[in-house]
């Protein structure tokens with residue numbers, strides 16, 4: 001297959017489906033399992049009114065797509081963004097099924113979201129939106145059945161509102177059970193040490209492991225990071241703490257570069273005070289499109305989908321693309337990367353640190369435990385590196401790319417469960 005055979009701009013779910021079908025073919029997956037996984041189990045769409053600060057009511061649309069739960073409760077984030085629609089949430093839900101299976105977690109996959117512009121909503125409006133959405137989802141979510149987490153546009157505060165709403169409407173008398181409804185909560189409300197930084201931490205463990213395989217020292221690594229939110233910021237910060245040099249950062253407000261390395265904490269302070277990356281004194285403001293031409297060893301797309309297009313993939317200088325975001329690389333770009341000998345470490349592996357530590361948070365909630373940060377990081381390292389090594393092994397065994405290798409690991413686990421349990425009735 002060459003990049004000319006693919007159509008850039010296809011639906012995100014079609015792209016996600018094609019990735020898993022490639023692995024299904026390579027490994028000769030049971031056709032019944034393939035058919036089941038081609039469609040989400042449940043597609044929940046809710047329209048609900050929210051009182052705005054102006055005194056008016058607005059109708060919002062929210063989604064919860066439950067893709068598969070053969071390995072355990074549905075698990076996946078909640079996204080607040082203007083582009084959220086059924087197709088996007090379906091793709092994100094499917095990726096969660098494969099991500100949790102690859103990491104060896106006792107979870108299935110789901111995703112949710114609300115079509116909205118969170119930046120234009122006050123804190124009170126966001127609270128009413130979140131509580132009303134949680135109420136609308138009702139018993140479709142629950143600590144034993146479907147466990148949400150933060151994603152783009154949401155954070156620990158939104159998770160705490162969700163859990164509090166659920167505790168007051170469905171929680172019963174067990175004050176601890178409701179905490180396990182959501183992960184990514186604040187520490188004061190039952191969150192885990194290390195959850196906020198977990199996705200970025202996992203991305204950095206993967207970069208470190210890839211460098212070892214490529215025979216490079218971490219001090220030789222230069223990084224360009226797209227997105228400076230939860231994933232992008234913590235990836236950049238931890239990479240710098242590990243001795244790597246962050247040479248370019250790009251978000252929706254602009255882009256900055258410095259071949260000597262950007263001071264990540266100072267850049268965050270600048271972003272917090274000016275609401276923009278542009279004008280940062282510790283680097284040069286560059287045109288956003290020039291970000292893709294910056295010289296670097298590692299490129300981390302950690303913003304939104306379809307950012308690494310075939311045209312950009314032809315220009316990048318990196319040796320490895322580590323997908324912090326979900327679906328950042330188009331299928332055409334994937335082909336270009338392959339042709340250029342650039343390694344792509346797929347999203348379902350690279351950004352799985354978030355759901356791995358979410359699992360730790362859920363276990364702590366259910367057992368009324370508190371784990372120290374050192375234990376969380378050690379266990380995260382163990383699981384994500386095991387997933388990396390399994391991925392590399394399957395890619396070698398089937399003479400394929402790492403993305404397909406990662407899907408093979410996930411599909412093996414799912415197929416084994418279906419083979420042993422059978423398909424009801």
Ligand code: NAD
Nearest residue numbers: 151152153199227228229230231251252303325326351354
């Ligand atoms: P976030 O809302 O905290 O940050 C998103 C970042 O993307 C912001 O810096 C924003 O400026 C940037 N961005 C948005 N549109 C852009 C554009 N057109 N060009 C350049 N930059 C743009 O979100 P997040 O939680 O960091 O999530 C980022 C990605 O990582 C998403 O794909 C998400 O699904 C994925 N992810 C997140 C987690 C998590 O734990 N938060 C876990 C796994 C995967």
